[in-house]
Amino acid sequence: MKSKILEFIENNTDSWEEKLNARLIRISRNGDLACFKYMAEADFSDPLVCEARGIVIDVVQLSVVCWQFDKFFNVQEQYAADIDWNSARVLEKIDGSMIKLFWYKDAWKFATSSTCDAKDAAIPGYNELTYADIIKYYDWQFAEMKHKAEDMMLYSRRLYEEYDHDRKAVAMTIKDSPYAWAGFKAIGNEKDITDIMGVLVSANVEKLIAEYPEISR
Incomplete structure (x- = not known):
């Protein structure tokens, strides 16, 4: 499916920016990239x-580099889709700030719904902070968490050997450490550490603990 905005640019090479602005579409530029936001x-x-x-187009190469999803409407709104409720599935809608991740010129790029680069999106109320700073912070957090998880995987496996492969004894020893749970879950499987990171979610940790009811007492 070809972008309608890209087609519009191709058909209005000298005036597309002015005409899109007239439709109340804001255009944020960064080098050859343009981000379009209503x-x-x-x-x-x-x-x-x-x-x-938030679609991002390379207006020199005339190619879409990031296209997340179009505007959609709540069921009570004027332009809502005509839904067949007999076959529809309903999921929770959670509002938040949309962050885009896309590959461009041999590098991963982060952006917001109204920018080509998260560095151009200031955070209201915070001097000199942008969404790029938030993304960098959580990237550091994940790197630190991954490092801890890898250490605890080794610890859990060592306990597993010391307790003569008694999984229940190991579980009771590490019950307060989600990082150790990651290592414990990894015993006996070939999953990569990034797959095992999922057990750090508290709900999953609780699920693991439920396998050993003695721990909860």
Whole structure:
């Protein structure tokens, strides 16, 4: 499926920016990239407006480099989709700030819904902080967590040997450490550490503990 905005640019090579602005579509530039984001007052019956939900286009090469999803509407809104409720599945909708990740010119790029680069998105109320700083912080957090998990995997496996492969004894020893649980879960399987990281989620840790009811007492 070809982008409607990209087609519009190709058909209006000298005036596309002015014409899209007239449709209340904001354009954020970064080098050859342009990010398109509708304003709240835009006409949402216009397919171009609905597509402008953060799509990023290389306007020199005339190619889409990031296209997450278009504008969608709540069921009570004017332009909501015609839904067949007999076959529909309902999932929870959680609001938040959309962060885009895309590959461009041999590197991964982070961006927000209205920028080509997260460094260009200031955080309201915080001097000199951008969304790039938040992303970098959580990247460090994950790196630290991964390091701890790898250490605890070794610890858990050592305990496993010391307790003569008694899984229950190991579980009771490490019950307060989610990092150790990651190592414990890894015993006997060939999963990569990134797959095992999922057990650090508290709900999954509780699920593991439930396998050994003696621990909860």
